[in-house]
Amino acid sequence: MNAVTTSAYRQQSLNFSCEGQTLQAVLTLPSAPATSPGDLGVLVVVGGPQYRAGSHRQFTLLARELARQGFPVLRFDHRGMGDSSGPLHDFKQITPDIGTAIEAFQSAHPGLRRVVIWGLCDAASAALMYWQRSRDPRIAGLCLLNPWVRSEASLAKATVKHYYLDRLKQPEFWKKLLSGRVAGAALRDLIGNLRRARGAGAGTRAAASMNFQQEMALAWTELKSPLLLILSGRDLTAKEFLEHAQADAAWQGLLQAPHVTRTDFPEADHTFSNAQARDQVAQATAAWLCVKVNSSAAQVSARS
Structure with a gap:
């Protein structure tokens, strides 16, 4: 296990098994005593043709910034992607990968009790489908960037x-x-x-092409934990998502739901490729974790 330690974060590689395949991951932990509750961590799910570093090293830099602010982060390659073994699985097939990644996260960081899933593009879609299929009680929130709902x-x-x-x-x-x-x-x-x-x-789309979009809508509807929606202004995928949410009956009112926080970056592209957009995403994520996710947990604890 390789490790890197700086004054702001500690970083180590790890691997774990998923359905007979070996998945590679990087765990980033705060170096200083956590100023935020130590039981909350962030799982970065990779989507599209990229691996755990992310486009323009976005996931690496995001993990280090969140660790500086007290949040442990795990980012990993799902089966068939990056350095993980096995045939390539698309975003509709990685529910087991996400579940085993959370288990590995807890094993490597025993104090972890709550997990926020962070995903860009089809990884955002996979995050919703993971919760819909598993109803995992450890999920404390979802951070979704430019979710993928594409059909022809x-x-x-x-x-x-x-x-x-x-x-x-x-x-x-x-x-x-x-x-x-x-x-x-x-x-x-x-x-x-x-x-x-x-x-x-005219409703000519085949029902099969809508399955994953409907599954996403159902998860969005039934999830009661905080949800952060981040949208790029210069991105066709984000515009498709908004068009779909406005036109499809299953999505009506979901973007205005009480548990949803929406943040738009009008000048950002799909992968937030410039330094300003990348830093804005990291800061928006950290602020939401502190204000929305932790306050939600405090409210639940007070009621129980």
Whole structure:
């Protein structure tokens, strides 16, 4: 087990087993005595084609910042990703990975009693599905960034609204169109997207394509623990999510639910790739952990 210690955090590698495969993880712990309750930790779930460091080392830097503020953090590669063994599993298949990661987290940090799952994109979707399937009482909250709800129709609708309509407002587009510099393929693409978007409203999507979105909505509805929703302003995935939440009956009112805290970063891209956006996410996460998650736990303790 490799370890790194600084004045602000301690970091060590560890591995654990999930259904016969070996998963690799990094545990980051506060070096100083915790100023926040020591029983609360953050599990970073990896989504998309990335591993436990995250795009632009976002997960590594997030873990170190949260540890500086007193929160232990575990980030790991699920089966088939990064340095973990086994065939690749997509976000709908990693419920066992998340469960065994929480077990490993508790084994490595015995004082841990409550866990917040932090996930970006389809990892946010996986976090909701984990809670829906397990109803794990250790889950003290979910931090979800740009959740993934994509279907063919939702992508078409968001593309038409947030790409093509913006293009139609640009004089340069019309100059190209009139001069013949806009290819016929681009116009056919627009027409195809319009048809797919109209299909979404007519209810032509297959039920199977909606299964995971419905599962996410059910988890969001029934979860009573705090939920932090972080959305990027310059991200089609975030716009798709908002479109879906506004249009689908199962999502009506969920973004305004009392347990939900929403934070928007208008200038951020999908992975919060610049230093300012990355630091804003870390600070928003830490503030929510301190104010919402810990106060929620205190209220529950007072009622019991």
